[in-house]
Amino acid sequence: MTTGFERGAAFVDGRFVPVDEARVPITDVGFSRSDVTYDVVGVWDGAFFRLDDHLARFERSCAGLRLRLPFSRAETTEILMRLVRLSGLRESYVDVICTRGVPRDGSRDPRTFENRFYAYAIPYVWILRPEDAETGMDAVIAATVRRIPASSVDPTVKNFHWGDLTKGLYEAYDRGARYPILLDHDGYVTEGSGYNVFAMVGGELLTPEAGALEGITRRTVLELAAEEGIRARSAAISEQAFRGATELFATSTAGGVMPITSLDGEPVGAGLPGQVTSLLRERYWQAHKDPRYLTPVDYGPAPAH
Amino acid sequence: MTTGFERGAAFVDGRFVPVDEARVPITDVGFSRSDVTYDVVGVWDGAFFRLDDHLARFERSCAGLRLRLPFSRAETTEILMRLVRLSGLRESYVDVICTRGVPRDGSRDPRTFENRFYAYAIPYVWILRPEDAETGMDAVIAATVRRIPASSVDPTVKNFHWGDLTKGLYEAYDRGARYPILLDHDGYVTEGSGYNVFAMVGGELLTPEAGALEGITRRTVLELAAEEGIRARSAAISEQAFRGATELFATSTAGGVMPITSLDGEPVGAGLPGQVTSLLRERYWQAHKDPRYLTPVDYGPAPAH
Numbered sequence: 001m002t003t004g005f006e007r008g009a010a011f012v013d014g015r016f017v018p019v020d021e022a023r024v025p026i027t028d029v030g031f032s033r034s035d036v037t038y039d040v041v042g043v044w045d046g047a048f049f050r051l052d053d054h055l056a057r058f059e060r061s062c063a064g065l066r067l068r069l070p071f072s073r074a075e076t077t078e079i080l081m082r083l084v085r086l087s088g089l090r091e092s093y094v095d096v097i098c099t100r101g102v103p104r105d106g107s108r109d110p111r112t113f114e115n116r117f118y119a120y121a122i123p124y125v126w127i128l129r130p131e132d133a134e135t136g137m138d139a140v141i142a143a144t145v146r147r148i149p150a151s152s153v154d155p156t157v158k159n160f161h162w163g164d165l166t167k168g169l170y171e172a173y174d175r176g177a178r179y180p181i182l183l184d185h186d187g188y189v190t191e192g193s194g195y196n197v198f199a200m201v202g203g204e205l206l207t208p209e210a211g212a213l214e215g216i217t218r219r220t221v222l223e224l225a226a227e228e229g230i231r232a233r234s235a236a237i238s239e240q241a242f243r244g245a246t247e248l249f250a251t252s253t254a255g256g257v258m259p260i261t262s263l264d265g266e267p268v269g270a271g272l273p274g275q276v277t278s279l280l281r282e283r284y285w286q287a288h289k290d291p292r293y294l295t296p297v298d299y300g301p302a303p304a305h
Numbered sequence: 306m307t308t309g310f311e312r313g314a315a316f317v318d319g320r321f322v323p324v325d326e327a328r329v330p331i332t333d334v335g336f337s338r339s340d341v342t343y344d345v346v347g348v349w350d351g352a353f354f355r356l357d358d359h360l361a362r363f364e365r366s367c368a369g370l371r372l373r374l375p376f377s378r379a380e381t382t383e384i385l386m387r388l389v390r391l392s393g394l395r396e397s398y399v400d401v402i403c404t405r406g407v408p409r410d411g412s413r414d415p416r417t418f419e420n421r422f423y424a425y426a427i428p429y430v431w432i433l434r435p436e437d438a439e440t441g442m443d444a445v446i447a448a449t450v451r452r453i454p455a456s457s458v459d460p461t462v463k464n465f466h467w468g469d470l471t472k473g474l475y476e477a478y479d480r481g482a483r484y485p486i487l488l489d490h491d492g493y494v495t496e497g498s499g500y501n502v503f504a505m506v507g508g509e510l511l512t513p514e515a516g517a518l519e520g521i522t523r524r525t526v527l528e529l530a531a532e533e534g535i536r537a538r539s540a541a542i543s544e545q546a547f548r549g550a551t552e553l554f555a556t557s558t559a560g561g562v563m564p565i566t567s568l569d570g571e572p573v574g575a576g577l578p579g580q581v582t583s584l585l586r587e588r589y590w591q592a593h594k595d596p597r598y599l600t601p602v603d604y605g606p607a608p609a610h
Contacts, residue, residue, distance in 0.1 A: 010331060012331070019331070019332065020330075022330070022331040022332075023328030023329060023330055023331060024328060024329050024330075024331055024336055025325075025327070025328055025329075026315060026317070026324070026327040026328060026329055026402075026423060026425060027324065027327075027427075029467075030336070031329055031335070031336050031465070032343075032465055033465055033467035033470075033471060034339040034465045034466055034467055034468060035467060035468070035471050038337075065471075066475060097331075100471075106428065106430055106431075108432065108499075109478070109483075110471065110474065110475070111475075111478065118331060120331060122332075123411065125411055126411075127413065145456065145457060146454070146456045146457050147457065148453050148454075148457040148458065148466075149451070149453075149454070149457070149490070151450065151451045151490065152450060152451055152452065152453040152454070152457075152468070152469040153453065153466075153468040153469055154468075159468060160336070160337055160338055160339045161339055161453075161458075161466045161468050162334075162338035162339055162340060163339060163340070163457070163458040163464060163466050164457040164458055165338075166338060166340050166370075166405075166415065169413075169415065170371060170415070170416075173414070173416065178414075185454070185456065185490070194413075
C-alpha cells in the first residue's frame with residue numbers, strides 16, 4: 001500500500017501534504033529576502049535526538065529575527081511527530097522553518113507581515129555516507145571566499161545565507177574535493193557547508209568559538225569528550241594550527257561525527273580517521289540509545305488527513 | 306470581467322498562473338540555501354524600461370553563480386511580455402528568477418541539479434510613494450549591522466541575501482525612520498535595502514563604487530547627469546563625507562530617483578529635495594518616454610491559457 005508520503009511529509013498552511021507538493025509562495029520574503037530561520041532535528045531508530053535542544057535553539061533563532069512562531073513548543077512537537085508518523089520513516093531529517101511571510105498590499109514594513117511556519121520530514125540525509133566513514137571527507141580550505149561575518153549576519157541564528165558556502169562548495173569540486181571549510185576575514189577557521197569542524201591541536205580538541213553555528217552535534221561532541229576525559233574546548237583556530245592538526249572531523253545532524261582525512265590534497269595525520277575521532281563517532285551513535293537524549297515517535301496507526 | 310490575474314501573473318513550471326498561486330518547492334535550494342539570482346524590470350506606461358540591460362545583467366548574474374538559464378533572451382522576453390499582457394498592468398514590477406533547483410535523490414552536488422526559472426509581473430512597487438516624493442526619505446546609517454562584504458557574497462550578482470539589510474530596516478524603524486543605509490566593514494557607504502545611494506559632495510555627485518549592486522537606475526542617473534553636465538562618478542564615500550553631503554538621494558527600479566531629506570534625524574541640506582536631485586528625478590521620468598530605453602508591451606487580446 002502506498003500512502004503518498006514515502007518520499008516525506010510536509011506541513012504547509014495548516015495541512016499535511018506529501019513533501020513533493022510542499023511549496024512556499026514566491027512572494028514570501030522567506031524566499032525573496034531569505035528572511036527566515038530554521039532548524040533540523042534527526043530521528044534515529046524511531047526517536048528524535050535532542051528534540052528540545054533543537055526546538056529551544058529554533059525559538060531563540062526566531063526571537064533573534066523578531067519572528068513570532070504561531071505554535072507553542074508542544075504544538076510544534078505534535079506536528080513533527082505526525083510528520084514522521086505519516087512518512088513512516090525510522091530514520092528521518094526533520095526540518096522546521098519560520099519565514100517573515102508575504103507582504104500585505106505592497107507594504108515594505110516587515111513588522112506587519114504574518115509569519116509563516118513550515119515543517120517536513122524526509123529520509124535521513126548523510127553529508128558523508130556511513131559506508132564512506134572510514135575513507136573520510138576530502139576537504140579544502142576555501143581560497144576564493146570568506147565566511148559572511150557575524151557583524152553582517154549572525155551565524156548562531158540558523159539561516160539560509162549560503163552564498164559563501166555554495167561558492168566554497170564549487171571551489172572544492174573544482175579542486176577535486178567535496179567539502180569546503182571557510183575562514184573568516186581575520187584568517188580563522190569557521191565552518192563548512194552544513195557542518196562544524198573540530199581539530200586535535202597540541203593534544204587538545206578544539207572547535208571554532210566564533211563565526212559558526214553553535215551546532216547541537218558540536219555540543220554533543222563537547223559533552224561526550226568531557227565524559228571521556230578528552231580535553232576539549234572552543235577557541236580561535238588559525239589556518240596554520242588547523243593545517244597542523246593531528247586529527248580533523250566535521251559534525252552535523254546530517255551525518256554525526258565525520259572524519260576529515262585529507263585537507264587540500266594532503267593526508268590529515270596518517271590519512272585515516274584518528275583515534276579521538278573514531279572514539280567520539282562511536283560514542284555519538286551510542287548516545288542515540290541514551291534515553292536522556294531521546295523523544296520516541298509514536299508510530300501508531302496514521303490518522304486520516 | 307475578472308481574469309484571475311488582476312493581482313499579477315506568474316510563470317512557474319512552464320505554466321502561467323495568478324501570482325497568488327505561484328509557489329517554489331520547499332526543497333528548491335533557491336529557498337533553503339538562497340542559491341538563486343534575480344532581476345527586476347519596470348514597466349511604465351505600457352513599455353519595459355531598459356529591458357535588455359536588465360536581462361543582460363540577469364544573464365551575467367546567472368553566469369556568476371554557474372546557473373544555466375533554460376530560456377534564451379528572446380524566449381524570456383516573450384514570457385515577460387505575456388505576463389504583463391495577462392496582468393493587464395500598464396505599470397508593473399516584473400521579476401525574473403533563476404534558482405539552482407531541487408536536489409535529486411539526496412545528492413548534495415549542486416552541479417547535478419536542474420536549474421529553475423520563475424517570473425512574475427505585479428503592480429508597480431514604490432519604495433517611496435510618488436505623493437511622498439517632496440517629503441522624501443527619512444534615512445539612518447545603520448549602527449548595528451554592516452553590509453555583507455564582497456569577499457563573502459558578490460553584491461553585483463543580484464541576490465536574496467538580505468539578512469543584513471532586514472536588520473538595518475528593523476533598526477531604522479526602531480529609531481523612528483524607515484530607510485537604512487549600510488556601511489561596509491571599513492566604514493564606507495554601500496547601499497540600502499533595495500536601493501543605491503547618491504551624495505552631492507563638494508559639488509560632485511558621487512555613488513559608492515564598491516560593495517553595492519550596480520543598479521540600472523544608478524547607471525541611468527550617471528548617464529543623465531553626464532547629459533546635464535553634472536559632474537558625477539562612482540567613488541569610495543566615507544561616512545563623514547556622506548554626512549556632510551548637500552544633497553542625498555536613493556535610486557531603484559522600484560521608485561526611480563528618491564530624495565533623502567533626513568539622515569539620522571538631521572535634515573539633509575535644507576531638509577527638502579535638492580536641486581540636482583529634483584532635476585535628475587524629472588529627467589529620469591522623462592527618459593521613460595525616450596524610445597531608446599523602451600520596449601513596448603503588446604497588450605493585444607490575451608491568448609487562451
